[in-house]
Amino acid sequence: MEFTNFLVVYDPTSEKQPALERAALIAGETNINLHVFACIYSDVPKSADGSRMAKELIDQQKATLGAAVTPLLENGLTVTTEVERDKEWCDAVVRASMRTGADVVLKSSFSHTASQRIFNRTSDWTLIRKCLCPVMLVKDDTDLTNRKVIAAIDNRSGDKVYAQLNRRIIDVSRRVMDSENAEVHFINAHKELSAAPDRNALIRNCGVESDRVHIRLGDPEDVIVDSARRLNASLVIVGNAARSGLSALIQGNTVEKIVDRLECDVLSLP
Numbered sequence: 001m002e003f004t005n006f007l008v009v010y011d012p013t014s015e016k017q018p019a020l021e022r023a024a025l026i027a028g029e030t031n032i033n034l035h036v037f038a039c040i041y042s043d044v045p046k047s048a049d050g051s052r053m054a055k056e057l058i059d060q061q062k063a064t065l066g067a068a069v070t071p072l073l074e075n076g077l078t079v080t081t082e083v084e085r086d087k088e089w090c091d092a093v094v095r096a097s098m099r100t101g102a103d104v105v106l107k108s109s110f111s112h113t114a115s116q117r118i119f120n121r122t123s124d125w126t127l128i129r130k131c132l133c134p135v136m137l138v139k140d141d142t143d144l145t146n147r148k149v150i151a152a153i154d155n156r157s158g159d160k161v162y163a164q165l166n167r168r169i170i171d172v173s174r175r176v177m178d179s180e181n182a183e184v185h186f187i188n189a190h191k192e193l194s195a196a197p198d199r200n201a202l203i204r205n206c207g208v209e210s211d212r213v214h215i216r217l218g219d220p221e222d223v224i225v226d227s228a229r230r231l232n233a234s235l236v237i238v239g240n241a242a243r244s245g246l247s248a249l250i251q252g253n254t255v256e257k258i259v260d261r262l263e264c265d266v267l268s269l270p
Contacts, residue, residue, distance in 0.1 A: 003032065003175065007102035009093055009127075010038040010068065012061060017068065018138040019106040022265065024072050025144070030179050033078045037096045038065055039089035058083050090126040102133050104267075109137035111260055125256055128240055128268050134172070137259055137266045142234055147182040149173065151237040152224050152254070153206070155188055155197040165239040168269050170206055173237055184208065185231060188215045189223035221257040233264050240268045 008023045023034050040061050044050040065081045072079045086092040097105050109124055127135050151173040154162050173184045186206045190196050196215060203213050216223045228236050238255045255268040 003030075003103045005033050005035065005101055005103050007093070007097045007100055007105045008034055008036045009105065009107040010036050010065060011108055012038050012040050012064070014108070016140055017108060018140040018142075019108040019136075020068065022136075022138045022142075023106050024075075024077065027072075027077045028075065034069075034072070034080070035096075035100050035102065036065060036069055036079060036081045037084070037093060038082070039084045039086050039092040041085055041087045041089065054085060058085055090123050090130070093127060094130045094132075097131055097133055104134045104136055105131050106136045106138055109139055109259060109266070124259055128253075128255055132270060134270065135268045137268070139263060139265055142264045143232060144234055146232050146234055148231050148233045149176055149182045149184045149235045149237060150224065150228050150231065150233045151184055151186050151206075152220065152239065153186055153188045153197075153202070154220070154239060154241070154254075155190070155202065161241055162239070165241055165269065166205075169237055169239055172267070172269060174207065176235070176237075182235075184212065185227070185233075186213050187224060187227050188213075189218055189220040190215075191217070191219065193217065220254050221261070224254070224258055225261045228262055228264060235265045235267060236262060237267045237269065240270050 006023050008020050010017060010020060020036060026032060027034055038061055040057060042057060044053045061083045062081070065083060069079045069081055082096065084092050084096070093105065105127060107127060124137055151169050153166050153169060155166065176182050177184050186202070186208065188197055188202060199213065199215060203210055206213055214227060224236060224238065236258070238258070240253055240255050255266060259266050
């Protein structure tokens with residue numbers, strides 16, 4: 001998987017922009033194009049005055065966005081900006097990601113309580129489920145001095161969907177290792193001893209030393225969170241197979257269960 005185009009979601013409601021900061025850091029070390037996207041909305045009259053007010057709001061946001069990316073441009077990064085007005089800003093982000101051919105969407109992620117996640121359709125969940133490309137949820141307090149990455153492998157025997165997803169996770173992890181000199185650890189969690197994968201085969205597939213492959217018994221979300229804390233990971237890469245339908249509605253998916261329990265960035269792969 002080639003990552004050359006990042007769509008960065010700019011949050012007009014916040015002074016902090018972790019996603020933009022992380023994108024600038026990555027782009028400064030690799031050859032990546034950044035497209036910074038902001039979506040705004042406020043009720044205006046359906047009249048000539050309303051049209052003028054809407055245009056003024058968009059112009060103001062364009063000026064804010066321009067000021068935010070000026071330092072990046074001065075550092076020689078390739079950056080474009082876009083402002084859209086839409087009440088459903090998450091859907092606007094999904095459309096923008098397809099329109100611009102984004103390889104990854106970067107979005108700032110702030111903590112939610114369990115009840116907030118359960119009873120409200122959060123923007124994190126919406127983008128994870130609707131975006132056709134990977135989504136990186138960026139945390140403000142990620143420790144970037146420790147470049148350790150955890151890649152979660154779901155080794156369900158005979159399941160072609162998960163086999164393909166595992167291949168994408170391994171491919172992305174290798175790109176991270178090559179481009180960022182990161183130390184990548186592969187995690188496999190299984191709930192039953194009979195479901196444990198062949199360790200040697202997993203080591204060969206991942207292409208890393210034996211001490212970088214961890215096979216543990218337990219719920220995937222608990223194993224991933226515990227491993228990330230134990231290794232002080234700065235990024236967790238996880239697949240997102242349950243994106244829609246009854247499974248997603250009732251059980252959710254692993255990335256949704258871990259995002260608020262982690263203090264590091266999370267990259268969700270569809």
